[in-house]
Amino acid sequence: QVLVVESGGDLVQAGGSLRLSCSASGFTFDDFAMGWFRQTPGKDREVISAISPNSATTYYTNLVKGRFTISRDNAKSTLYLQMNDLKSEDTAMYYCAANRVWDKLLGGVSNYWGQGTQVTVSS
Numbered sequence: 151q152v153l154v155v156e157s158g159g160d161l162v163q164a165g166g167s168l169r170l171s172c173s174a175s176g177f178t179f180d181d182f183a184m185g186w187f188r189q190t191p192g193k194d195r196e197v198i199s200a201i202s203p204n205s206a207t208t209y210y211t212n213l214v215k216g217r218f219t220i221s222r223d224n225a226k227s228t229l230y231l232q233m234n235d236l237k238s239e240d241t242a243m244y245y246c247a248a249n250r251v252w253d254k255l256l257g258g259v260s261n262y263w264g265q266g267t268q269v270t271v272s273s
Contacts, residue, residue, distance in 0.1 A: 159267030
């Protein structure tokens with residue numbers, strides 16, 4: 151049984167930091183590119199960051215580049231997102247995603263989705 155569980159979301163003041171985690175099980179984690187997406191009410195889910203299976207390649211949308219850092223620990227089947235200098239526009243539900251194919255992941259296609267973790271940034 152595949153299980154993807156995000157955690158670490160919270161209410162934080164603008165300028166603060168959070169670290170999101172995504173714990174995965176039920177599939178071969180290090181075979182998959184992993185990514186973080188976020189969604190606000192009324193808008194489509196958007197990719198904000200992704201990382202290749204061996205961590206050699208990363209992607210960041212311009213909206214978070216320089217503030218967020220994605221990483222993974224394949225031994226623990228866990229994906230992370232360090233979020234610094236948070237802004238009110240970062241408020242969203244954050245989701246973990248997985249795809250064997252890099253381009254498909256960046257295109258929003260995931261084999262598995264978690265339930266999300268809420269990040270709220272107060273200004």
